[in-house]
Amino acid sequence: MEVKIIRSSRRRRTISARLVKDMLLIQAPALLSQERLDKIVTGFKLKFEKKRLKEELDRKDDLADIAGRLNQKYFGNKLKINSIKYVTTQNCKFGCCNYRTGEIRISHKIGFMPTWVREYVLxxxxxxxxxxxHSKAFWDILSCYKLSERAKGYLMAAGLNSEGVI
Ligand SMILES: [Zn+2]
Structure with a gap:
């Protein structure tokens, strides 16, 4: 990502960042130290890259549509999913489910894995x-997906813990 920094003596404190086409435009106070500015620019870059990644995945995959198809095929359309979306947060390693609210979040990392692994995570x-x-009943449900064991192996190689727990 190209970065352009404009320092202004009129600015005292505030730093602003915005995307102009593919360039990250930073406006910063003239007196801000280079070290602090570098740190701040890295943070902004990460934030914008994640945003772009998420937009790319949202364009590529319609998760609600995929989940709807899987609900039909493996759950007799009985599941109530309130929302399912990609996230780039660290606290959701591969996928997270809030069974109380019916919200499912899928890590952006899954979006770049093979379709059969993504289906397994969903x-x-x-x-x-x-x-x-992760009771026996839970794994019994998962056995309906023929590629479960293979997908667990794939995810373990990608850093999942040894129980195949997500
Ligand atoms: Zn789990």
């Missing part, structure tokens, strides 16, 4: 709407 999170814990 089915895994969707199954949590029925079984919140």
């Amino acid at each position: 089915i895994h999170e969707m199954a949590h709407l029925i079984e919140p814990n």
Whole structure:
């Protein structure tokens, strides 16, 4: 990402950042130290890159549509999913499900994995709407997806813990 920094002696404190086409335009006070500015620019770059990543994934995959199809195929259309979306936050490693609110979040990392792995993660999170814990009943539900074990192996190689728990 190209970065352009404009320092202004009229600015005292505030730093602003915005995207102009593909360039990140930063406006900063003239007296701000280079070290502090570098840190701030890195933060802005990360934030905008994540935003762009999320937009790219949202254009590529309609998660609600995919989840709807999986709901039909594996759950007899019985699940109530209130929202399902990609997130770029660190606290959701591969996928998260809030079974109380029916909200599912899928990590952006999954968006770049093979379709059968992504389907596994969706089915895994969707199954949590029925079984919140990783009980035997939960794994029984997941066994309906033939590629479950293979997908767990794939995710373990990508840094998932050894129980195949998401
Ligand atoms: Zn889980």
